[in-house]
Amino acid sequence: MVNKITAYFKDRFNVIDIDGVRVLFGDGWGLVRASNTQPALVLRFEAVSQVRLAEIQAMVESVLANIQKTLMQDAAA
Numbered sequence: 895m896v897n898k899i900t901a902y903f904k905d906r907f908n909v910i911d912i913d914g915v916r917v918l919f920g921d922g923w924g925l926v927r928a929s930n931t932q933p934a935l936v937l938r939f940e941a942v943s944q945v946r947l948a949e950i951q952a953m954v955e956s957v958l959a960n961i962q963k964t965l966m967q968d969a970a971a
Contacts, residue, residue, distance in 0.1 A: 895935065898961045899926050899954075917954065921946050924954040 900915040908918040914927020914936075922941030929936050937954065941947035 895958070895961055895965065896926060896928055898965075899958055902957055902961070917950075919946075919950060922950050924950045926954060926958065 896914055900909065900911050903909050903915055903917045904911065910916040910918065914925060917924045919941075921943075922939065925936070925938040927936050928934075935958070937951075937958075939947055939951045939954070941950050
């Protein structure tokens with residue numbers, strides 16, 4: 895999942911792809927990476943305002959949900 899979300903955002907935004915993906919927006923960032931201690935993804939967000947934080951979080955989580963849905967459909971096929 896991390897590889898797929900990295901590829902998605904790399905085509906659209908500036909990213910740092912060391913240990914997951916940090917998507918850089920001019921006014922904040924979103925991070926997705928695999929946990930080192932459990933089978934889970936770690937998400938972190940920062941922005942200049944609460945409104946922008948919510949927008950960035952919603953965008954990243956939406957892309958992640960779409961990728962997860964696609965992977966589950968592919969696995970079921």
